[in-house]
Amino acid sequence: MDPNRLYSIRMHASAGEKHVSGAERIVSGERIDRTVNALIARAVSKSCKPDRITVNIDCIESVAIRNLTSLDLVTIDAPDATTGRQWAMRFLEETGVSPLAAREAIALLTKGPALSGKTMRGAMILDAEMGNRLEPDRERGVRTSRFDWSDEANKKISRLLSEAGLTHFRTCEALALATKVASAPGIIAELCWSDDPDYTAGYVASRGIGYVRFPYLKEHGNDRGGRAFFVRHLDFDRTAFIRFLEEEPALIADVGTCGTPVAPGDISNLCLNRNSQGSNRTTC
Ligand code: WAQ
Ligand code: MG
Numbered sequence: 001m002d003p004n005r006l007y008s009i010r011m012h013a014s015a016g017e018k019h020v021s022g023a024e025r026i027v028s029g030e031r032i033d034r035t036v037n038a039l040i041a042r043a044v045s046k047s048c049k050p051d052r053i054t055v056n057i058d059c060i061e062s063v064a065i066r067n068l069t070s071l072d073l074v075t076i077d078a079p080d081a082t083t084g085r086q087w088a089m090r091f092l093e094e095t096g097v098s099p100l101a102a103r104e105a106i107a108l109l110t111k112g113p114a115l116s117g118k119t120m121r122g123a124m125i126l127d128a129e130m131g132n133r134l135e136p137d138r139e140r141g142v143r144t145s146r147f148d149w150s151d152e153a154n155k156k157i158s159r160l161l162s163e164a165g166l167t168h169f170r171t172c173e174a175l176a177l178a179t180k181v182a183s184a185p186g187i188i189a190e191l192c193w194s195d196d197p198d199y200t201a202g203y204v205a206s207r208g209i210g211y212v213r214f215p216y217l218k219e220h221g222n223d224r225g226g227r228a229f230f231v232r233h234l235d236f237d238r239t240a241f242i243r244f245l246e247e248e249p250a251l252i253a254d255v256g257t258c259g260t261p262v263a264p265g266d267i268s269n270l271c272l273n274r275n276s277q278g279s280n281r282t283t284c
Helices: 029-044 081-095 099-111 151-163 169-181 238-247 264-276
Strands: 006-015 018-028 052-060 066-069 073-075 124-127 147-149 187-193 202-206 210-214 226-231 250-254
Touching: 006 029, 018 029, 018 147, 029 052, 066 169, 081 099, 081 187, 081 202, 081 210, 081 264, 099 124, 099 187, 099 226, 147 151, 147 169, 151 169, 151 250, 169 187, 169 202, 169 210, 169 250
Parallel strands: 066 250, 073 210, 124 226, 147 250
Antiparallel strands: 006 018, 006 052, 187 202, 187 226, 202 210
């Protein structure tokens, strides 16, 4: 492997039909061994033991890599899932998602958005106005893939997140994923919360509002979760959107800000600040 080139490494582990673990990195040639070992260690550390682990290693053409700056992160300290979801709705509306579409996304993530009524492996695509679903496969959804932090950016964001008390690997990974999604052609916003019953946090994200995280978007013990990508239906090119998310490599080489938590009572200040910095929406 060429030490001067970048490689996309993707790991997927399963037990029978069941998805057990998945993760991916973008690294230079000399770090492939180490990275593959770490990804396999992660797969076998799960309580559900995989019977199949696949690792794909693809060389990336350097001209094709997109460099991104991670979204600015802010935590809204809403004390429970009911309040968290109310504020998540308000922030979605701030980005241009209709109340109808926001409600529909929350209802779908609450019940399990796959056709079978379970959690999906990937995300739903929703029309930001009417809330109807646009992804081709409603069981699997669309997967965001081929993204990572550069070494430098990884060090910086790890420091910023740990200073803010956000040390869980999920936050760092979700921030990277949301950063790539926020650059997709036709995207308006994303809504996410985990399907892990022990992990209650979630977020609303867009290039304009950044990564707005909520400690609770569901109750502890609930195993339903997922992602909704809201898109502008008019002139939406689904093929280009999915190609961007699944195939085009993106490296996060610069790091946005990581703000101190905001109490729900202080949110109007937050929005006013944003509005004075260029947004012309004043809904929040
Ligand atoms: N692309 C699209 N959708 C995905 C992907 C992906 N690569 N990975 C997961 N999903 C969908 C899928 O439906 C999962 O069920 C759902 O998202 C949740 O995935 O502290 O950990 O890996 O700021 O459980 C958000 C808050 C945590 C983090 C998200 O997601 C924080 C999380 P999980
Ligand atoms: Mg999960």
